[in-house]
Amino acid sequence: MRKPPINRIATSAIKAWRITAIIYVSILWLLAIAVTVLFIILDVPIWFVFIIIAICLLSTYVFVFIFPKLRWSRWRYELFEQEIYIQHGILIMSRTLVPMIRVQHVDTKQGPILKKFQLASVTISTAATTHEIPALRMEDASNLRDQISALARVDEDDV
Amino acid sequence: MSSQRLHPITIVFTAIKTIKDAIIPIIAMFFASFQRIASTYIYLGVAIFLILLITFSILSWYRFSYRVENEELRIEYGIFIRNKRYISKNRIQSIDLTAGVVHRLFRLVQVQIETAGGGTDAEASLKAVKRVDGERLREALKITEIQVPVQAGESINPSRHVMLKNLFIAGSTSGSVGVILALFAFSFAKIEQFIPDRIFESTIEWLIGLSILFLFGLSLVILLFLWLLGIAGTIIKYGNFTIKKNNDELFITRGLLEKKQITIPLKRIQAVGIEENLIRQPLGYVSIFAEIAGGSMEKGEDFSTILFPIMKASEVDEFLQQFLPAYRAESNKVAPLPKRAAKFYLLRVSSLFIFGVIGMAYFLPSFVWVAVVLLALSLLLGFLRYRDGGYRLEGKCLTIRYRGISRRTVSMYQKRIQSLEKKQHKIQKIQKLATMKLSIIGTGGSGRHYALEHMDNEQANRLAGWYSFRNEKPKDKK
Known part of the structure; x- marks a missing residue:
């Protein structure tokens, strides 16, 4: 494939993803606390507790501090007249081509966290797949949605 | 009327x-x-x-x-x-x-x-x-x-009928049979090993031993029964299987008890494939399937529509030429994967079993051979997957071949592919390899995804260029 796509997603995506990650990680911490209490009651050797805390610390660091940034820096997209070109992936880099004539419909959507940051994600569906561009600024998202739906002329005959 | x-x-x-x-x-x-x-x-x-x-x-x-x-x-x-x-x-x-x-x-x-x-x-x-x-x-x-009569020369309405003998082979070699046969061989060879000698030492324990033997015998009988049931099922389901072509439609009739007739308009076919499972492949038998948009999924049919349940591999070309001339896949000619991809395939499938061997050697040293045999089998499967992987581009038609357990060769046209994805992790990047994922509409209306793993990066890029609709721009920016 050629050069990576040119458009990046919104910078505040990193913050939004961090908050999401914090929510998930705090569930992990709650679990860890429960297990620790159980271990103390059952007199399990203390170094098991240390292992659990180490795992929690490491995953907090990775999921809250490293991954959102990395994920943001990898996420690119570009719109062409005939196709949509998407790149993403933290460990596995993936580049996708979606031809315009295969697009069935486009949605924008927004959860509470994205809303707080004035962000929205765009979902592009073909007959076989869905592709999501997460966290664009709201007006970018709706522009992109309108552009794609204008460019996607569905040719019934081919489906 | x-x-x-x-x-x-x-x-x-x-x-x-x-x-x-x-x-x-x-x-x-x-x-x-x-x-x-x-x-x-x-x-x-x-x-x-x-x-x-x-x-x-x-x-x-x-x-x-x-x-x-x-x-x-x-x-x-x-x-x-x-x-x-x-x-x-x-x-x-x-x-x-x-x-x-x-x-x-x-x-x-x-x-x-x-x-x-x-x-x-x-x-x-x-x-x-x-x-x-x-x-x-x-x-x-x-x-x-x-x-309107079809163009001269071609035989007008080609049709093909399944042979009962082949159907019997199909039944006795269908997917699940492999597992059953392996279990058979395994238990026949090793039945005594599962019962330690000391069980026979006293009468009561002898009785336990007997009941274990009895259970084994029973399970063997059940397995045999299931196998026969499988054969009967296949024959009932695909008995009298006939496929006919009428200009731009395929008609399939099948079923011994319940007769089913299916009409497939050619233009709704998204992809055509050949499947060879592990037992049929050495015998030289294949089955032919298709992905059909808008076709309804049948009960108990977990994937694509069967176009022909079983035939000799050597008959495939003739069959396709007769019924689906657009999809002429000389089934065995694909560009192979690069040699450096082999280690990924081997490692992927065997990694679990390597741990298995280590675990067995530690906890149950006397049974370590089981894990070693499984490891060897998994390595063999990995090697077969590597050897069978490949693709071929012919104009607008892409053929990929890959193996899960069965080997599948699938041909599809560019305009049928809904999206194309190239994936690459760090090690693949260093090794100049990439995984290609193609999505089409499958039978039953859901998406169907085919992946060719660890192919040469250059070739992956060329495939993406082939797929891209952005043709007016210069596309070779390697």
């Missing part, structure tokens, strides 16, 4: 269906009223219900009529509210004739007419008509261009 009714047996069908639908409320009512109402009233209730049921069934049969007029199928039905449904001939996508056991007793068929609309609304179903009438109806509703 004058207006016609369905076969009177429809009355019975309707009655049975109504009872079936109402069975739960009936039973509930029966139990609710059991204590309180005198049995005479119950009998009276049952009698009224039966009379109503019979009247309703007869009336609905009597008021249902169909005819072909002005290039349309016209159906009129309804007891109190008169419904007229006209389906224009060129809106009809497919006409399927099915015959259940009861149908076959009376030489009847069920005619199902599907239109392009996704919903169930526009569909028409004639529950029971005489077979000749059903066939005449299908003739009458065929799109007119079919009457």
Whole structure:
């Protein structure tokens, strides 16, 4: 494939993803606390507790501090007249081509966290797949949605 | 064609269906009223219900009529509210004739007419008509261009029938059989090893040993039974399998007990593939399948539509040329994967078993050989996956070959591919390899994804360039 796509997603995506990650990680911490209490009651050797805390610390660091940034820096997209070109992936880099004539419909959507940051994600569906561009600024998202739906002329005959 | 009714047996069908639908409320009512109402009233209730049921069934049969007029199928039905449904001939996508056991007793068929609309609304179903009438109806509703003779030279309507012998082979080599056979061999060879000697030392323990032996014997019998059942199932399902081509449609008839007829318009075919499972491949047998957009998924059919259940690998080219000339896949010619991809394949499939060997060696050293054998088998599978992977580009047609357990060779056209994804992790990048994922519409309407793993990066880029619709721009920016 050629050069990576040119458009990046919104910078505040990193913050939004961090908050999401914090929510998930705090569930992990709650679990860890429960297990620790159980271990103390059952007199399990203390170094098991240390292992659990180490795992929690490491995953907090990775999921809250490293991954959102990395994920943001990898996420690119570009719109062409005939196709949509998407790149993403933290460990596995993936580049996708979606031809315009295969697009069935486009949605924008927004959860509470994205809303707080004035962000929205765009979902592009073909007959076989869905592709999501997460966290664009709201007006970018709706522009992109309108552009794609204008460019996607569905040719019934081919489906 | 004058207006016609369905076969009177429809009355019975309707009655049975109504009872079936109402069975739960009936039973509930029966139990609710059991204590309180005198049995005479119950009998009276049952009698009224039966009379109503019979009247309703007869009336609905009597008021249902169909005819072909002005290039349309016209159906009129309804007891109190008169419904007229006209389906224009060129809106009809497919006409399927099915015959259940009861149908076959009376030489009847069920005619199902599907239109392009996704919903169930526009569909028409004639529950029971005489077979000749059903066939005449299908003739009458065929799109007119079919009457035009096909281009000279080609044999006009090619058709192909499955041989019973092949079907038997298909049944005895179907997927699940591999596992069963392996279990067989394994337990025959190693049965004593599972029962330590000391079990035989005392009488009571001998009895336990006997019951273990008995259980083994029983499970072997069950396995054998399942295998035979599998063969019978295949023969019943695919018995009398015939595929016919009529200009731009394929007709498939199959089934020994329940006769099924499927119509496949060629332009709805998204991909055509050849499957060779581990047992059939060395015997040189394959089955042919297709992904069909808008086709309905059958019960118990977990993937694509079968175009032919079993044939010799050497007959495939001829078959495709006859039925699907657009998909001529000389099945074995694909560009192989680069040598450096082999280690990824080997490692992927065997990593679990490597841990298995280590674990076994630590905890159960006397059984370590089991894990070693499994490891060896997994390495063999990994090697086969590597060796069988590959692709071929021919104009607008892409063929990829890959192996999960069975080896599949799938051909699809560029315009059928819904999206293309190239994936690459760090190590693949260093090794200049990439994984290619192709998505098409599968049978049953959901997406179907094919991946060719660890192919050469350059070739992956070339594939992406081939797929890209952005052709006016210079695309070779390596």
